[in-house]
Amino acid sequence: MISNKDVQNLAELSRIEVKEEELENIRQKLEGILAYVSEVQDLAKEKISSDTSDVGENHNVFREDVEPHEGGKYTEGLIQNAPNKEGNYVKVRKIL
Template sequence: MRSAAGEERAIRQPTDMCVPRIMEFRDSQYLFMIELKDIEKLAELSRINVSGEEKQAFLKDIESILNYVDQIKTVAGEADMTMSRQETELANVFREDKDCRDLGRFTEALIESAPEKENGYIKVKKIL
């Protein structure tokens, strides 16, 4: 594929995308790992220049984020397993719906106070 400037550009394939790989499956959890080439790919896609030191720092940060998310998933899974039916049983605490208005109470007084009326309705000017 050629760009507007006439230079040759490679078409990216779906396998060329940056995706964390599954390192191993342990205790019903997937452990993800990210590599330096993934950081380089992210920098390229973001169109930012990243030095070698920054790449290492980003690698450590992203790994700690992935580990933190894994811990949250583990705790959330344990919490779901410990809940009993009694804790999750819900009951309706709302009042029963009923019409508490006194319909027609002010209708006659309102119609009588209108300047023009016709067949029990308030007559207004046509707007359309």
């Protein structure tokens, strides 16, 4: 149902490094779970739309675009949480 190559591909999509020797264990556990959750496929023929979500009660949530919090109020705390920083900047790896 799911191969080690599939697991490797999912890990790549999820940006999680998986070592060769971990693949088989992960595959087995995922396969067990997928076999269980496959019972929802019984419902494939049900004539009910899956397109719209009706979580909670649908209502519009708008507000006027006014009264922002004062500039810089959270900056120091947020920067403090970054593992790599310089002054008021978060330092990231070169991407080009």
